[in-house]
Amino acid sequence: MVCANEPPWSSVRARLADVSLVAEIDAWDMDVAHLDAVVERLTTSADADEVAAATVVGLGGGTALDTAKYVAWRTGRPLVQVPTITSVDAGFTDAIGIRDLGKVRYVGTVVPELVVLDLPLIRSAPARLNRAGVGDILSCHTGLFDWRLATEQGTTHQWHTGLATLGATLLDELEAAIDEIAAVSDDGVRFLADAYRRIGAACAWAGHSRFEEGSEHFWAYAYEHATGAHPVHGEIISFAVCALAQVQGNDPERARRIVERAHVRAHPDDLAISRTAFAECLLGLREYARREGLDQGVAEFTTITDRHVDEAWAVVSSLPRRD
Ligand SMILES: [Zn+2]
Numbered sequence: 001m002v003c004a005n006e007p008p009w010s011s012v013r014a015r016l017a018d019v020s021l022v023a024e025i026d027a028w029d030m031d032v033a034h035l036d037a038v039v040e041r042l043t044t045s046a047d048a049d050e051v052a053a054a055t056v057v058g059l060g061g062g063t064a065l066d067t068a069k070y071v072a073w074r075t076g077r078p079l080v081q082v083p084t085i086t087s088v089d090a091g092f093t094d095a096i097g098i099r100d101l102g103k104v105r106y107v108g109t110v111v112p113e114l115v116v117l118d119l120p121l122i123r124s125a126p127a128r129l130n131r132a133g134v135g136d137i138l139s140c141h142t143g144l145f146d147w148r149l150a151t152e153q154g155t156t157h158q159w160h161t162g163l164a165t166l167g168a169t170l171l172d173e174l175e176a177a178i179d180e181i182a183a184v185s186d187d188g189v190r191f192l193a194d195a196y197r198r199i200g201a202a203c204a205w206a207g208h209s210r211f212e213e214g215s216e217h218f219w220a221y222a223y224e225h226a227t228g229a230h231p232v233h234g235e236i237i238s239f240a241v242c243a244l245a246q247v248q249g250n251d252p253e254r255a256r257r258i259v260e261r262a263h264v265r266a267h268p269d270d271l272a273i274s275r276t277a278f279a280e281c282l283l284g285l286r287e288y289a290r291r292e293g294l295d296q297g298v299a300e301f302t303t304i305t306d307r308h309v310d311e312a313w314a315v316v317s318s319l320p321r322r323d
Contacts, residue, residue: 001042001051001077003027003068005060008084008121012059022047022054027067032098032105035067039074055080055113058091061129062233065090066097069110079112085125086133086192087234091115092200095209102228103292104221111204117193119186128322130184131264132234133192136199137174138241138258139216140167145250146214146297155296157208166202167211170195175258182263208295215247215285215297216240222281222288223273231271238266239273242319243312247282248298252315265322268313278316279309 001023004012013024023042029035042051056075058068059082072079073096081091090097094109122130144167150156174181174195180188203209220236223229238259245252259266268278281288283306285299302308 001025001054001071001075002057002059003064003071004058005064005084008124009059012084012121022050025067025071027058027060027064030063030066030097030099032100032107035070035098036074038067039071042071043075051075052077057082059084061085062088062090069096070098070107073108073110079110080114080116081112082116082118082121083193084118084121085129086122086189086196087129087135087232088133089136089196089199092193092196093209094200094204102225109204115193115197117190119189122189123184123186127184127263128235128265129232130189130192131181131262132232132238133196134174134178134181134258134262134264135234135237135241136212137170137192137195138255139214139237140171140212141255142216142241142244142248142250142297143167143210143212143214145245145248146295147210149248149298149301150210150296153296153301155300157206157210157295160206160211163202163206163211166198170198170212175254178258178261182261210295214244214295215289215299216244218289218292218294218297218299219244219281219285221292221294222285223277225288226281227277229272231273232265235265235271236273238262238264239268239271239316239319242266243278243282243316244298246312246315247302247304247308256315256319260320263322266316267319267321268316270322275313278313279306282309282312 003025056072058065083091151159177191245255
C-alpha cells in the first residue's frame with residue numbers, strides 16, 4: 001500500500017511496472033476525517049485480506065510520510081519510508097501528527113522498519129525543497145534555548161545533558177555542512193538524512209522533542225492555524241528560528257548566517273507572510289501555547305511586546321530573497 005505525493009509518484013510507478021500494489025493512496029490531506037475515510041475504504045474493500053497482509057510504504061514529502069504513518073498505525077501493518085525530498089524529518093520520527101479542526105495533534109507513535117535513502121531520486125527534486133531541510137535541524141537553536149529557560153523555572157521535562165549536547169552538536173555540524181546542503185550534493189543530502197535519523201531516535205528515546213522543537217514551531221503552528229496557509233515546513237521554520245532567536249536574545253546572527261548560507265527561502269515576502277499576521281501570532285504566542293497545551297518557551301517567561309515584533313521583523317526582512 002503506497003501513500004505517495006505527485007511528483008514524483010507517477011515517474012517512480014512507471015519504473016515498477018511488474019510490481020503489484022494493494023493500494024495507491026494519494027496523500028494530500030492530513031485532516032483526520034479524511035485519513036479515517038482512507039483507512040475505512042482500505043479495510044472494507046474487496047481486497048481487505050490483502051490489506052491485512054500488506055506493507056505500508058510512504059513515498060514523497062511530509063504529507064506522504066505522515067499519511068503512511070497514520071495508515072500503518074491504524075491497520076497495524078509494517079511501515080517503510082522513502083523520503084523523496086529532505087525538507088522535513090517526518091520519515092525519521094515516530095510521532096504521528098494529524099490535523100483535527102485545523103490544529104496539529106499527535107495521536108500515537110509508529111517506528112518504520114526501514115527508511116530508504118535514494119540519493120538520485122532526492123536530488124532530482126527542486127533544490128529549494130531539499131535546502132528547506134535545514135529548518136528542522138536549525139530549530140535546535142531556539143528549541144534548546146526554550147528548554148533551558150523552562151528548566152530554570154522547573155516547569156518542564158527534566159534537562160538532559162546528552163540530548164542538549166546532541167542538539168548543540170547538530171547545530172555545529174549543520175554549519176560545517178552548509179555549503180554541501182546549499183549545493184544539494186550527495187554529502188549534503190546524506191548529512192540532512194543522518195541528522196534526522198539521530199533526531200528521530202533521540203526523540204523516540206526521550207519521549208519528547210524539547211531539544212529540537214520550541215517556540216519557532218509553536219509560532220508556525222499559530223500562524224498556520226490563523227491564516228490557513230501551509231508554507232513549505234522547513235522554510236517557515238527557518239523564518240521562525242530567525243525571528244524567535246531575536247525575541248530570545250539568542251544569537252540571531254548565527255541563525256541568519258546559517259539560513260543565508262544554506263540558500264533556504266525564509267524572507268517573509270518569499271513565504272507570503274505579512275507583517276500583520278506575523279505580529280498577531282507573535283503577540284498571541286503565550287495565549288496560543290497555553291490554549292494548545294504546548295511546552296513552555298520564551299513567550300511564557302517574557303511578555304512579548306511591539307518592540308519584540310519590530311526587532312524580529314527587522315531580522316527576517318533583512319534575509320536575502322530567493323527564487
Ligand atoms: Zn518540524
